[in-house]
Amino acid sequence: MKRSLSRKLFLYFFIVILFSLSTVAVFTYLESSAAIDKQVEKYISTVIDNAGAQTDFQLETFERVSNSILSQLAVKKFLDMDPKDSYEFYRFTNVIRQDVFQKIFITYPTQIHMMYILGEHGRSIFDQNQSFSSLSVDPTARYNELKDKTPENGAIAILGTGLTKDERVVTIARKIRGYSSYAVKGILAIELNESQLSNMWNQVDLGENGFFFILDPEGEVVYAPDGATRSEIAATGIGRKIAGSGNSRFFETINGKSTLIVSRKSDYSGWTMAISMPLDELRAPVSGIRSTTVTVGLATLAIALFLAFRFGNSIVRPIRTLKNGMRETEKGNWKSIEMKPRDDEIGGLIHSYNLMVSRLSDMIERVYDTELSSQKTKLQLQEIELERHKAEFQALQLQINPHFLYNTLETINCYAIVQDSDEISEMVEAMAFMFRYSIQTNLEEVTLVNELNHVRNYMIIQKHRIGRDFEIDVATPPALLLSRMVRLTLQPIVENIFQHAFSEGFESWHFIRIDTRVEGEQLLVIVEDNGVGMTHGKLAALRKRLDRNRLADAEEREGKRRGIGLVNVHRRIQMVYGDEYGLSVESPNGEGTRVMLRMPNAVRLQLKTNRDGTNS
Incomplete structure (x- = not known):
C-alpha cells in the first residue's frame, strides 16, 4: 500500500526534528555529565589533598614530640639499666613520667591517649591521662609487633592498632638506642586518640552517603566513619585494591550501590586516604538537566510537528487536486483545473497543466489521423515484403527438389544392382534413408530408435569411406528405445568424433559407445570415445559457446569447423525442451571425450500425467 505524500512529509519532518533534538539533548547531557564529573573529581581530589596535608602535619608534630623524648638522658639510661634492679626501675619510672611524659600530656591533653617505652630487657614504662595499671597487660606481644613494624634506622612507623x-x-x-651503645635497646610508642583526628576528617562534606576512610600500607582500615563501613570495606577487599594501586580512580559496588572511589597515598605516613561517593549523588545535577532537556524537547517536538502538518497540507492539497485532474485526463476527459490563483510554484504548475491539456486535446485528433495513415502505409509495405519472401522461398524450392533427388538416388541404386555392385547399392540406399530423414526442417520429436537408425545409415557410408568396419557399442535398454528426443542430435555428435577424436586415423582399440539411462525425470544419452580429447583451452572455449544459448553461425577457421555441430545440437534441444536441458562436454586431453545429452524423460512424464489425470 502506497503512503501519501503528506504522511511522508510528516514522517520526514518528525525524523529530522527528533534527530536534531535528540542530538542536542545527548551532547548536552554528555557534556554536562563530563563537566560535573570533572568538577566533582577535582573537588574530591582537593579534599583528599587537604585532609592528607593536615593529617601529615599532625603526625609530623608528634614525630617531633617523639624526638624530644628520645633526646632525654633518663630514657636512654633506663634502657641500659639492670632489669633486676627494682629500685632503679622505680626511680626511672618516676623521673620519666614526671619530667618527660607529664609535660607532653600538658601540651597535648586531648590528642594523646597513652605513651609508653618498651625495653628489650623486659622492663616497660606506661603513662596515660587516665588511670592505667601496667600490671593489667602483657607488653611482650606488643613489643614484638612494634619491633617487626618499625624501621631499623629509627624512623617512625604509623599503625592503626593500640x-x-x-x-x-x-x-x-x-626504635630507641641505648646510652652506652648504638644498638637498639627498646621502642617508644605514642598512641593518639583517633577521635581527635576524626574530628578533622569528619569536617569534609561528602553528601548524605559519601564518606572518608584511611588505609595503612597493608590495606587495613585505619579510619572509617563507623564499624559497618569498616566491615564492608574489609569484606569487599577494596582496601587491598586501593593500597596496591596508590593514587587511583575507579568504580566499585559498596552497600549495593555503584560508587566512585578516589584515593591518594601519603609519602610521609604511607597511608592511603580515599573518598567514596555514590554515583546517584554525583549524577543528581545531571538528572535534573536530563529531565529539563526531555521536557523542553517534547514540547518543542509537539509544536514543530503541528507546524509540519500544516505546511505539508498546504503542499499536498493542490497536488491531490492536480492528481485527480490527471486521472480524468487518462480517461479522455480533457478538463482544466479550477483553483484559487496562487503565486508560488504550485500555482505555476497548475497553470502549465491547464495549458498542456488545452493543447493536447487539439493535438490528439491530429495524431489520430496521422497514425491511421501511417498504419495503412505499414500494412502495404508488410504485404509487399511478405510476397517477396514467398518468391525467394519458391526460388529455393525450385533449386533443390527433394523428389528429383530421391528419384536420382533410386536410379543410381538400380544401375548398381544391374552392375552387381553391392557396395554402391548399400551406400546409395543408406544415403537415401539419411537424406529422407534429414530433409525435415522442423524440430519435432522423434524416438531414440529413429536416431540410432540414422546413425546406423551414417556408419554404413562411413564404412565404405574408411575402408573398414567400425562398430558402435550401443548400451540402451529396450524400454528406452521409444523415448522421445529431438531430431538429428546423435548423428552430428558421431560425425564430430570421426572428424576430431580420430583425426589421425583409426586403430583397433578405438571405440564409440552410446549409453542411455534415466535419472529422476531426465533422459540421459551419453556418447563416449577414447580419442585424442581436447586441450583445456579448446574445452573452455566450447563450454563458453554452449553457455551463450544460441545457434552458431557456420564459420570456418583455417579450414576446420569450430564445433558448430555440437553448439547447434545443444541449442536445438533447448529450443524444444527449455534452457535447463541441453548438452554438456567432458574431455580430458589425451583421454577421450564424453558428451551428455540431457532431455526430459517423456515416457515417465506421460505416465505421470496419465496417473494424475486418472486420480483427479
Whole structure:
C-alpha cells in the first residue's frame, strides 16, 4: 500500500526534528555529565589533598614530640639499666613520667591517649591521662609487633592498632638506642586518640552517603566513619585494591550501590586516604538537566510537528487536486483545473497543466489521423515484403527438389544392382534413408530408435569411406528405445568424433559407445570415445559457446569447423525442451571425450500425467 505524500512529509519532518533534538539533548547531557564529573573529581581530589596535608602535619608534630623524648638522658639510661634492679626501675619510672611524659600530656591533653617505652630487657614504662595499671597487660606481644613494624634506622612507623584492642587509636612508634651503645635497646610508642583526628576528617562534606576512610600500607582500615563501613570495606577487599594501586580512580559496588572511589597515598605516613561517593549523588545535577532537556524537547517536538502538518497540507492539497485532474485526463476527459490563483510554484504548475491539456486535446485528433495513415502505409509495405519472401522461398524450392533427388538416388541404386555392385547399392540406399530423414526442417520429436537408425545409415557410408568396419557399442535398454528426443542430435555428435577424436586415423582399440539411462525425470544419452580429447583451452572455449544459448553461425577457421555441430545440437534441444536441458562436454586431453545429452524423460512424464489425470 502506497503512503501519501503528506504522511511522508510528516514522517520526514518528525525524523529530522527528533534527530536534531535528540542530538542536542545527548551532547548536552554528555557534556554536562563530563563537566560535573570533572568538577566533582577535582573537588574530591582537593579534599583528599587537604585532609592528607593536615593529617601529615599532625603526625609530623608528634614525630617531633617523639624526638624530644628520645633526646632525654633518663630514657636512654633506663634502657641500659639492670632489669633486676627494682629500685632503679622505680626511680626511672618516676623521673620519666614526671619530667618527660607529664609535660607532653600538658601540651597535648586531648590528642594523646597513652605513651609508653618498651625495653628489650623486659622492663616497660606506661603513662596515660587516665588511670592505667601496667600490671593489667602483657607488653611482650606488643613489643614484638612494634619491633617487626618499625624501621631499623629509627624512623617512625604509623599503625592503626593500640596496646589494647578496646581503644581506637593511631600509634606512632620508633626504635630507641641505648646510652652506652648504638644498638637498639627498646621502642617508644605514642598512641593518639583517633577521635581527635576524626574530628578533622569528619569536617569534609561528602553528601548524605559519601564518606572518608584511611588505609595503612597493608590495606587495613585505619579510619572509617563507623564499624559497618569498616566491615564492608574489609569484606569487599577494596582496601587491598586501593593500597596496591596508590593514587587511583575507579568504580566499585559498596552497600549495593555503584560508587566512585578516589584515593591518594601519603609519602610521609604511607597511608592511603580515599573518598567514596555514590554515583546517584554525583549524577543528581545531571538528572535534573536530563529531565529539563526531555521536557523542553517534547514540547518543542509537539509544536514543530503541528507546524509540519500544516505546511505539508498546504503542499499536498493542490497536488491531490492536480492528481485527480490527471486521472480524468487518462480517461479522455480533457478538463482544466479550477483553483484559487496562487503565486508560488504550485500555482505555476497548475497553470502549465491547464495549458498542456488545452493543447493536447487539439493535438490528439491530429495524431489520430496521422497514425491511421501511417498504419495503412505499414500494412502495404508488410504485404509487399511478405510476397517477396514467398518468391525467394519458391526460388529455393525450385533449386533443390527433394523428389528429383530421391528419384536420382533410386536410379543410381538400380544401375548398381544391374552392375552387381553391392557396395554402391548399400551406400546409395543408406544415403537415401539419411537424406529422407534429414530433409525435415522442423524440430519435432522423434524416438531414440529413429536416431540410432540414422546413425546406423551414417556408419554404413562411413564404412565404405574408411575402408573398414567400425562398430558402435550401443548400451540402451529396450524400454528406452521409444523415448522421445529431438531430431538429428546423435548423428552430428558421431560425425564430430570421426572428424576430431580420430583425426589421425583409426586403430583397433578405438571405440564409440552410446549409453542411455534415466535419472529422476531426465533422459540421459551419453556418447563416449577414447580419442585424442581436447586441450583445456579448446574445452573452455566450447563450454563458453554452449553457455551463450544460441545457434552458431557456420564459420570456418583455417579450414576446420569450430564445433558448430555440437553448439547447434545443444541449442536445438533447448529450443524444444527449455534452457535447463541441453548438452554438456567432458574431455580430458589425451583421454577421450564424453558428451551428455540431457532431455526430459517423456515416457515417465506421460505416465505421470496419465496417473494424475486418472486420480483427479
